[in-house]
Amino acid sequence: MDGDAMKGKILLVTGLAAGYVLGSRAGRERYEQIKTAWLKLYETEPVQKQVRNAQGFAKARVSAVPSTLFSGAKTIAKIAKSNRSAGQKLDATIDEVDDVKGDLGDIADGRSSKKR
Structure with a gap:
């Protein structure tokens, strides 16, 4: 390898390293700006009201699952124990899964889901 090729590679690596350092520093600063703006928005009362509404909705629904x-x-277990043919059991199981x-x-x- 001649001196010019080596010098070119050194300059390339140096340029990449400098670009990485400067880019990551600028990237981190921009990330922090975006994060700060997001947190400022997230903490506003209208957003928090919607967060509380969503949490209440989820808590009210999750208990029924x-x-x-x-x-x-239980219904599928009863179907499996029944005296039906394999095809009838499969059809009944598919119907029950669709209902669930x-x-x-x-x-x-x-x-409101139907009472089971």
Whole structure:
């Protein structure tokens, strides 16, 4: 390798290192600006009101999920134990899964699911 090629590689590595240092410093400063602005917005009362609303909505709905899933699992277990043919069991299980899926969708949408 001749001297000019080595000098070019050294300059390239030096340039990359300088670019990395300057870029990461500028990037970090910009990140901090964005983070500060976001936190300032997040802490405003209108945003916090919506956060509380979302939390209340989720807490009210999440309590219905385990009983819906448990009820569906019990029904599927009864189907599996029944004297039906394999095809009938499969069809009934698919129907029950669809019902549970619909009930979970109702819960997520804030509607009452059917009583199981």
